[in-house]
Amino acid sequence: MEVETKLEELKQEYKKKDEMGIPMSVREQYKNEMDQLKGKLKKKVHQKKLGQILLEKKLVSDEDLREALTEQTQSREDKLIGEVLLEQGLISRDQLEEAIKEQVNLAEGQEEVK
Numbered sequence: 001m002e003v004e005t006k007l008e009e010l011k012q013e014y015k016k017k018d019e020m021g022i023p024m025s026v027r028e029q030y031k032n033e034m035d036q037l038k039g040k041l042k043k044k045v046h047q048k049k050l051g052q053i054l055l056e057k058k059l060v061s062d063e064d065l066r067e068a069l070t071e072q073t074q075s076r077e078d079k080l081i082g083e084v085l086l087e088q089g090l091i092s093r094d095q096l097e098e099a100i101k102e103q104v105n106l107a108e109g110q111e112e113v114k
Contacts, residue, residue, distance in 0.1 A: 007037040048106050050082055053099045054091065064090050 010033055051069070054060045060068075068084045075084075082096045091099075 007034060010034045010037065048103060050080075050099055050103055053102050054085070054095075057095075057099065059091050059095050059099070060085060064088075 014031060014034065051060075051065045055062065055065060064085070065081075068081060068088060068090070071088075072079055072081055072084045079087075082091075082100065085091045086093065086096055
């Protein structure tokens with residue numbers, strides 16, 4: 001089950017128990033489990049960003065990445081950072097594809113929530 005779904009279900013169950021006047025000790029179990037799931041969610045959200053991977057591979061410099069991020073935020077178009085770096089000629093399509101594959105593999109390798 002997805003972390004987000006399980007967390008939402010627990011929130012609803014906790015609220016129900018609270019409204020019913022269930023003792024705090026029972027509700028505390030739900031709260032503890034929700035806190036654990038929130039911690040797992042934070043880890044999931046903090047996967048490596050594409051820019052980090054490109055920096056680690058030394059395919060772009062800090063300055064290049066900062067400039068590309070600035071252009072990305074100032075652009076009226078909804079471009080991904082990889083697209084901006086590609087358009088600026090700072091990385092090749094092959095380099096971008098390899099970095100994306102690494103990012104996806106890192107995300108897939110994260111611990112499954114039971």
